[in-house]
Amino acid sequence: MATESSGFPLPEETVEEVSRTFKALGDPTRIRILHLLSRGEASVGRIAGALSLSPSAVSHQLAYLRNLRLVKYRRKGSTYLYSCLDDHVLALLHQTIRHVEHG
């Protein structure tokens, strides 16, 4: 059994927010992107290269993650350097990766 949390029923707003968080982590591409960014900032092109994805696909997913405040970026010349912004989500990800790998 896990630790105690909220009462019943769960507030609508809470459910929606929790759902948004897990949904963000529920896509293979976003998992790979976040995992890569957890090692340090990287440009869109670099991410695309490392993960064999089109720059456009990566950019779309980064926009998605940006809307949820899970990543941020800073400009460096003509490139955008992205990095992780949410430690809790990163913790969820790493925790689950470890659990899956040798759980």
Next chain:
Amino acid sequence: MATESSGFPLPEETVEEVSRTFKALGDPTRIRILHLLSRGEASVGRIAGALSLSPSAVSHQLAYLRNLRLVKYRRKGSTYLYSCLDDHVLALLHQTIRHVEHG
């Protein structure tokens, strides 16, 4: 920064499994069902009543969760009593609920 986990690149199989786990938690209905079941076993009809859902919708979601071994059931007469099976996923859920509620 969060705790250290797997190297790069993440194995395909790992990514898929992690993705499946989070996807299961990425739906409001499944969140409500799991949250309810974390308080103890319950029948399909009882879940449906508590969450204002059709028994069929609940049953479909339970089948989904069953396939991922996140819940199990036992028969009690003509009803099926479902309960949680995966403590890690339950921990992820409660952890995130707490974080969202007063993070």
Next chain:
DNA sequence: TCGATATTTGAGCGCATATTCATATATTGG
């Protein structure tokens, strides 16, 4: 055995969403 209740199961519909493609915007070097 028959009817009522509880649940499962499968098909179908409508909607969300991930990717691609084309185009727009911005920055740098020449």
Next chain:
DNA sequence: CCAATATATGAATATGCGCTCAAATATCGA
């Protein structure tokens, strides 16, 4: 200023998914 590079953005497409509805299965009580 122009061409080249890097990224963003929007439309279109294709796939996935949650719900409903109808029908099947199973259990229990009369």
